[in-house]
Amino acid sequence: GENVEQHPSTLSVQEGDSAVIKCTYSDSASNYFPWYKQELGKRPQLIIDIRSNVGEKKDQRIAVTLNKTAKHFSLHITETQPEDSAVYFCAASTGFQKLVFGTGTRLLVSP
Amino acid sequence: DTEVTQTPKHLVMGMTNKKSLKCEQHMGHRAMYWYKQKAKKPPELMFVYSYEKLSINESVPSRFSPECPNSSLLNLHLHALQPEDSALYLCASSPITKPGLAGDEQYFGPGTRLTVT
Numbered sequence: 255g256e257n258v259e260q261h262p263s264t265l266s267v268q269e270g271d272s273a274v275i276k277c278t279y280s281d282s283a284s285n286y287f288p289w290y291k292q293e294l295g296k297r298p299q300l301i302i303d304i305r306s307n308v309g310e311k312k313d314q315r316i317a318v319t320l321n322k323t324a325k326h327f328s329l330h331i332t333e334t335q336p337e338d339s340a341v342y343f344c345a346a347s348t349g350f351q352k353l354v355f356g357t358g359t360r361l362l363v364s365p
Numbered sequence: 366d367t368e369v370t371q372t373p374k375h376l377v378m379g380m381t382n383k384k385s386l387k388c389e390q391h392m393g394h395r396a397m398y399w400y401k402q403k404a405k406k407p408p409e410l411m412f413v414y415s416y417e418k419l420s421i422n423e424s425v426p427s428r429f430s431p432e433c434p435n436s437s438l439l440n441l442h443l444h445a446l447q448p449e450d451s452a453l454y455l456c457a458s459s460p461i462t463k464p465g466l467a468g469d470e471q472y473f474g475p476g477t478r479l480t481v482t
Contacts, residue, residue: 288470297455297473298408343407351396351415351459353471355407 256281258346260356267334268364275359277344278326284346287320287327288353293340301342302329334363369474371456377480380446386477388439388456397439398457398471399431408455408473414439415461446481453478 257280267273279287288303304311304318304327311318315334320327331338344356369390378384388397396415400408413421414433428450430442439456456474 286469290473297475300470300472303470341405350420351398351413351461351469352410352421358405358407 256284256346256348256354258344258354258356260344260359262359263357264360264362266362266364269334269336271334271363273331273334273338273361273363275329275342275344275361276326277328277346277356278324279346279354280325281346281348282322282325283348285349286347287318288345288347289316289318289329290343290345290355291340292343292358298343331361334361336363336365339363369456369458369472371454371474371477373477374475375478375480377482378443378446379482380448382446383442383444385443386441386454386456386479388441388474389437390458390472390474391437392458392472393436393460394458394472395436395461396459396469396471397433398459399429399439399441400455400457400473402453402455402476412441443479446479448481451479451481 260277285306290298291301292298302318304320315332317330342359345353347353372387398413399411402408410423411425412431417433428445432440453476455476457471459469459471
């Protein structure tokens with residue numbers, strides 16, 4: 255089955271810096287890659303996603319890139335703000351309504 | 366309505382109790398999910414319902430019993446749980462745009478924090 259690895263497990267940046275979180279997946283049939291943000295005590299919130307027919311997608315300060323050949327995808331956050339502090343999960347899906355999550359990255363943005 | 370709702374928010378139950386968790390969505394989504402999340406871990410898939418039929422059971426113990434009465438509602442019946450079952454139980458829903466072919470965006474409810482004593 256699919257396996258998703260996520261790095262780093264913890265990331266500390268200064269406000270205004272960029273943050274990059276990387277994930278690799280094992281199943282070449284995976285075709286959908288969402289990213290979720292989960293604040294302490296809150297629900298996972300879908301922040302951006304990308305499908306296998308697209309190499310990059312942007313939404314304001316966040317972007318996701320996908321390299322199908324290398325089987326990895328990354329989340330990029332520019333101009334980080336303290337409210338970006340949260341745990342971020344990547345995930346991959348081959349369809350059939352099944353998501354496999356990465357282990358999570360705790361992002362801390364210091365003012 | 367663009368949210369998934371869950372009740373109760375918190376639940377404390379003994380190992381001999383029977384309780385139920387409820388989930389509701391009115392986004393017209395035809396897939397609904399139960400996940401279990403332990404502290405500092407990712408959500409772990411338990412069950413998937415597609416078109417009100419159970420399509421995935423991730424080898425969950427029978428003390429957890431899901432039910433999908435209609436396309437908007439999802440229940441999780443709990444009986445004879447163990448302390449290690451204490452966790453945040455998340456419900457999610459998603460559209461099914463290409464059945465069996467493509468992953469679809471899943472939207473999570475706020476969860477029920479369950480404590481088994």
